[in-house]
Amino acid sequence: MQQRRIAMIGLGYVGLPAAVAFAKHAPVIGFDHNPARIQALQMGIDQTGEVETEHLKAANINFSYKAASLADADFYIVAVPTPVDDNNEPDLTPVLSASKTLAHYLKAGDIVVYESTVYPGATEERCLPVLERYSGLQCGKDFSIAYSPERINPGDKVHRFDNVVKIVSAYDAATLDIVSAVYEQVVHVGVHRAPNIKVAEAAKVVENTQRDTNIALMNELAMIFDRLGIDSHDVLAAAGSKWNFLPFTPGLVGGHCIGVDPYYLVDKAKQVGYDAHLIPAGRQINDSIGGFIAERSIDKLIGAGCLLEESTVTVLGLAFKEDVPDLRNTRVVDIVDALKVKGVTVQVHDPFVDSTEALQYHQIELLTELKPAQALILAVAHQPYLAQGWEWIETLLEKPAVVIDIKGVLDRDTVPEQVQLWRF
Numbered sequence: 001m002q003q004r005r006i007a008m009i010g011l012g013y014v015g016l017p018a019a020v021a022f023a024k025h026a027p028v029i030g031f032d033h034n035p036a037r038i039q040a041l042q043m044g045i046d047q048t049g050e051v052e053t054e055h056l057k058a059a060n061i062n063f064s065y066k067a068a069s070l071a072d073a074d075f076y077i078v079a080v081p082t083p084v085d086d087n088n089e090p091d092l093t094p095v096l097s098a099s100k101t102l103a104h105y106l107k108a109g110d111i112v113v114y115e116s117t118v119y120p121g122a123t124e125e126r127c128l129p130v131l132e133r134y135s136g137l138q139c140g141k142d143f144s145i146a147y148s149p150e151r152i153n154p155g156d157k158v159h160r161f162d163n164v165v166k167i168v169s170a171y172d173a174a175t176l177d178i179v180s181a182v183y184e185q186v187v188h189v190g191v192h193r194a195p196n197i198k199v200a201e202a203a204k205v206v207e208n209t210q211r212d213t214n215i216a217l218m219n220e221l222a223m224i225f226d227r228l229g230i231d232s233h234d235v236l237a238a239a240g241s242k243w244n245f246l247p248f249t250p251g252l253v254g255g256h257c258i259g260v261d262p263y264y265l266v267d268k269a270k271q272v273g274y275d276a277h278l279i280p281a282g283r284q285i286n287d288s289i290g291g292f293i294a295e296r297s298i299d300k301l302i303g304a305g306c307l308l309e310e311s312t313v314t315v316l317g318l319a320f321k322e323d324v325p326d327l328r329n330t331r332v333v334d335i336v337d338a339l340k341v342k343g344v345t346v347q348v349h350d351p352f353v354d355s356t357e358a359l360q361y362h363q364i365e366l367l368t369e370l371k372p373a374q375a376l377i378l379a380v381a382h383q384p385y386l387a388q389g390w391e392w393i394e395t396l397l398e399k400p401a402v403v404i405d406i407k408g409v410l411d412r413d414t415v416p417e418q419v420q421l422w423r424f
Contacts, residue, residue, distance in 0.1 A: 004111075004182055007031060007073030009098050011041060011063070013048050013256075013326065014115060014150040015079035017161045020051050021186040023059040029073050030061040033101075038065045047354065049325060050154065070105040075182060078102070078127075079115040079150060081256060083328075088263045088283075090119060092126055099127045103134035106143050113146040113179060117261055119268035120202040123147045124171075139171060146170035146179040147197045149204030154255070155324035166191045169200035208261035209279055214248040215258070216282030219289050222250035222424055226296070231423055233408040250424055251407055252293075252331040252379070253286040254320035259329045290334025293377065293406060293424060297335075298342055300402040300422055301375050309343040312373040314396055317380020318350040318358055318366065325352040332379045333362050347373065351384050372398035381407045390414055 007029040008019040019030045032038055040047060044057040051059075062069065070076070080094040095116045102112065112131060114123050128139055137143050148168045153159055166187045170176035180191050194200040222232040232250055239245050253259050262279050269276045301311055320330040332348075339346050347367050350358070355366040376396055378385065385392075386409060393403065393410075399418040403410070408423040415421045 004075035005073045006075045007070050009078045010080035013154050014152045017050050019061055020059045021161050023061045025185055028061045029069050030063045035065045038063045067101050070102055074110045076102050076112045082116045084260050084263045090264050090267050096130055099130040100134050103131045106135040106137055108142045110143045113148055115150040117204050119264040120198045123197050144171045144175040147200045154326050162187055163189050165189050167200050169194040169197045205261045205265045208257045209265055212258045212262050213282040215253055216285040218248045218250040219285050254329045254331040256328045290331045291338050294335045294338030297404050306374050312345040313339055313375045314370055314373040315348045315377045315379050316385055318348055318353050322381050323383050370396050375402040377404040381409045
């Protein structure tokens with residue numbers, strides 16, 4: 001077994017589960033620049049909900065926000081965010097900053113593995129020069145680099161870090177052998193060795209670009225079917241009876257992966273002289289869905305005889321997906337903003353999201369006490385909502401009322417009287 005002293009740089013949805021997995025075999029240094037995050041983890045609290053308190057407290061991890069703690073490692077794993085800016089262009093600031101920080105502690109024989117999602121070529125073209133500049137060392141001679149893209153799915157209790165095949169790639173064959181052996185200690189289903197770093201980087205962005213494009217097709221179909229007066233979920237159920245039909249469904253596309261990664265690929269395509277067409281079109285469609293949902297909600301309210309300035313709409317769910325507190329790139333905000341522009345009073349509820357973060361990042365006040373509304377939008381199908389079903393939802397309505405079910409999860413056979421149900 002490879003006995004390396006591992007340091008995890010970045011302890012969010014990606015880094016923390018990986019650190020806990022490695023800590024089952026040997027001590028791990030867990031570094032994050034956010035002191036509040038470190039303090040919470042030291043107390044056994046993971047606000048992301050990815051790691052249970054008992055597992056966190058039992059993990060052999062030295063949590064620290066001080067960069068000097070990195071000096072004791074020889075195998076660095078970088079798992080920091082790689083977002084896009086306001087123009088939807090790649091923002092490599094976090095990963096370059098992390099590279100600069102750890103470069104000061106690089107030593108001969110060390111290995112740096114990047115897990116952050118980037119465009120093909122970024123690890124060697126952008127990150128490596130930073131490591132060499134601030135360490136004074138040379139890759140391939142003094143230290144080495146590798147790339148192993150994260151495959152964490154927030155909130156997924158089935159597909160975890162240790163039971164999903166890990167793509168690994170490296171600067172050279174010797175490094176690849178070491179990196180593969182290190183990951184194989186904790187990923188019991190094994191690794192897939194990519195021929196080079198660029199291939200591994202491309203594989204990661206393709207995984208999410210494929211999903212984004214397929215969902216965009218479903219969203220466009222749903223908008224067409226709405227105009228035709230047929231239920232998109234009925235159509236997909238019928239089409240799904242064929243053996244090779246892909247089971248994608250329409251809906252909001254947010255989060256840090258599907259709604260972001262395609263932009264990295266589009267940007268790199270431009271760098272090499274190719275203007276992508278299909279990928280940006282899919283992104284445009286998916287980013288427009290929040291506005292479409294709000295528009296249809298307004299239509300339904302007006303159709304029910306409601307005056308917009310006197311109407312209240314309750315939005316259930318603010319997180320970017322079900323049963324997680326993650327607000328990154330949530331498209332529910334688009335619905336809320338569009339409704340407010342029309343003069344509608346909007347009240348938002350989410351049992352998972354931190355109310356302080358909602359107010360800080362999106363200027364949305366989360367409410368625990370909801371007054372009866374003329375319309376309700378089930379934006380995120382959190383399990384607590386589904387468990388209470390129509391019996392609870394009915395208490396939130398002032399009839400006659402409209403219910404917008406974005407994911408088509410509410411039972412159509414038990415819709416309460418004087419409630420009009422619309423499914424996207």
